[in-house]
Amino acid sequence: MTILRAESLVNDGTALVIFGIAVQIATGHDGVGPGGIALDFLISYAGGIGVGLAAGWLSIRLRGVVRDTLLNNTVSLLTPFAAFLLAEEINASGVLAVVVAGLYISQAGSLLIAAQERIRVRAFWQLATFLLNGTLFVLVGLELRGAVNDLTSYPLRTAVVDALLVAAAVIGTRLVWLNTTPYLIRALDRRPQQRARRIGFRGRQPNAWAGFRGAVSLAAALAIPSGVPGRDLIIVVTFGVILVTLVVQGLTLPAVLRWARLPTDNSETEMAYAESRAVEAALQLLPGEAERLAVDPEITALVRSEVEERRTELTEAEPAPDGLNRREQYRALRLALISEKRRVVVHLRDERRIDDLVLRRFETVLDAEELRLGADTADAGE
The missing domain is CATH 4.10.860 (DNA Excision Repair, Uvrb; Chain A)
Known part of the structure; x- marks a missing residue:
């Protein structure tokens, strides 16, 4: 899931940068050549990363100062919009700016944002993300009929055939890419840490089969200027690709996951390991902090007993007669x-x-x- 989410974020940002350059070429934008394309790509990518880092840094500092829950939620909500708009102002990629800002906050925010505010903001974003995703796919369905009715440059049968062909190309390209490039990387990178990250053919297939298309693809198609020939066909084909990937790949992904025989998730083991290390660190810190804060010895002993009880409970996990450890x-x-x-x-x-x-x-x-x-x-x- 981590790989799929990160890959989706970076892929969307990169694809939209290339898409913007392609639209410039299609509309006969002056000065578009190999050098201009390379410069546009550099500005879009580097500028988006720079703005995203700045927006993420500023957001964390503001949220570390603001203690009011509503204001903290407001800062969190405005951060992606601020990153996007600032990046667009300098002709950089707003999507990449939002992605980088989010990645920066997720990495640096744990020690700088208050726990209470983090819990409340996380709950807010879980609901907001669910509603936005649902709304986007409802809009996809609502727009489909209008797109079909507006198709005038080509017959509907041609659009359906083209959509199926493009969907096959999209799915096939991803399958080929994710089942060939790993072997190239293995040939070029022989480091031990690279070998440790290798997975087999079966393990790669869920990632290869999970290339769904959705709201980002539709937004890109609708953003094509009206003067571009075949715009109506592009929109209908995009709808077709979205439907094919969601229905065909979405419904068959569980079977692919079962066939892949992925290794058992070890998050529970990692959770226990992390808590054990944290408890040990707390016990080592306890005497010094108790002395610094001038805590009553009885209170210190009480806290120590609670922490040690948790350590014992973590380390002694052998099965009991009733099956519960x-x-x-x-x-x-x-x-x-x-x-x-x-x-x-x-x-x-x-x-x-x-x-x-x-x-x-x-x-x-x-x-x-x-x-x-x-x-x-x-x-x-x-």
């Missing part, structure tokens, strides 16, 4: 207690012994604890 037992018991806490405070609210605002504040604490334990939706519902 110590980590799972710990998690199940804590979740049961959280559920009971939630039931009690809701009951207190219903009896008018506490205010709704108090309930909401306590719910926030319980939700954070539940998230730390890795509770899924089913656990939360229980």
Whole structure:
């Protein structure tokens, strides 16, 4: 998933840069030649990267200063628009600027953005992304009929045949590319770290088969100037390619994933490793910080016992007679207690012994604890 997401972001930005140059050539733009194309590509790419880094850096600094949740969400929302518009002002790639800004924030923001603000902003973007994606594909469907009705330069049958041919070319090119270039890289790069990243033929196929087309392709087609010959055909063909890739590749991707026999996801092991290292670092830091903050020895001992209890729970994960290891037992018991806490405070609210605002504040604490334990939706519902 990480590879597909990163590849999609960078591919879209690069493709739109090349697309913009192609439109200039198609519209007879003066001064377009090999040198001009190379210069335009350099400006678009380098300028987009530069603006993206600047926008990401400024966004993190502002969000580190702003403590109001609404203002923090506003800064987060305005960041991609600011990066895009600034890049377009210098004739650079706005899409690449947004991509780079997002990558910079994801890498540098963990230590500079407050935890509470990060949780709230992440929840906001999860909802916004879901709604935007849904809206974009609804618009694709709504625009299709109008595109077909506006097709005048070629018969509809020709457009359908062309769409199928272009879809086959798009899918086939990706399959060929991702199943040939790895062998070229292997021949040229013999470093041990490169060998460690190699995957077999089966493992490459989900990536090769996941080249869906969508809103970016449609936006590019609709951005073609009206004076370009065959614009109506290009739009209909683009719709056809989107439908073919989404329906054909989308419906068959689960079968490809099963056939690929991908290795077992080791994220849980990595999570346990990361938490173990973090706990060890906390225990090493504890004495010095307790002395610096002049903490009461009893409080220091209490904190140490809690952290050491967590370390023990992480390191002793052998299976128990009932099939649950110590980590799972710990998690199940804590979740049961959280559920009971939630039931009690809701009951207190219903009896008018506490205010709704108090309930909401306590719910926030319980939700954070539940998230730390890795509770899924089913656990939360229980």
